[in-house]
Amino acid sequence: MKVITFILSLALMAPAFANDENPAKQLLLKMADAVHNRNFDASFVVVKGKSMEPYRWLHAKQGDTELEHLSLLNGAGLEMVRIDSQVTYFEPQSEPYSIDTDSIAGPIPEVLFKDIERLSQHYDFVLGGKGRIAGRAAQLVRIESKDEHKFNYWLWLDAESSLLLKSAYVNQAGEMLEQLQLTHISVTEEPAALLLEMLSREFPTPLPATATSQSDINTSSSNWQIGWLPDGFSLLKSDRHKLDLNNELTDYYLYSDGFVEVSVFVQRPLPGRRPSGALSSGATTVYVHNSGSFDVSVVGNIPATTAKAIAESVARPL
16 A cells, blocks of 8 residues: 555656756756857847847867857957957957956857856746747747846757757747847867967956955945836946046946846936937837936836836935
């Protein structure tokens, strides 16, 4: 009788164990592993409305060393080089500089190649349908916000290599706002020659880290009260500096939920009263709120209604 009871208990528990392994999350983890360990040469475009930015993305693992190169192919060009945990940026009309980090700040959210478990509290991982992207079999994985204050993010992964083929920011109505589409990908046994050449190049010494303590954040953030943010957002950085755009002194706050970053700027009103309102480019929203005694600008890949609510919640400390 005890044996029968034990077998029945296992049968009842089996679905719970099976459901515990989310197949969508497992595919995202496989993608992150593939991005860090495979040799590939890819080209992709980022489409925002009528604008299009072409990139070339190379990656290799040479022994224990990880090599990565991302370049913007339009205009004066932008080149980013990573060797393990050092990234060097080559920008037009400025001296190259290096920083200590294990991720290139490109158009793909960095968290996708790290520990996505940190997103589980505020996003769901959902398996979608299958299709073909860039001539390759692909599996759709959806990262769905648990509330209406953020966009969703959809990814199509290569069924063979687990690498990313396409991604898109999608609003709550299911409309794609901004897309990243691979136009070519080549997965190879050997690293690309361009990446191997990086090992013999000399790069600038990384800039010293500007550590921001919690007390510094608390002191700086006491200038203003931001009364509302979507669930999961916390303050990463705050300071006071002059904007290059108009040389005006502004209080700056950077928030993140681990997936999306939102910047908040507070400054004195500029000459000429302007109505509050939003501008959007792809998934990026810029909302400017004129409160009368100060202006608030909110910038991030969030819906305009969310940016508006954040901006209108800003007040002077009591």
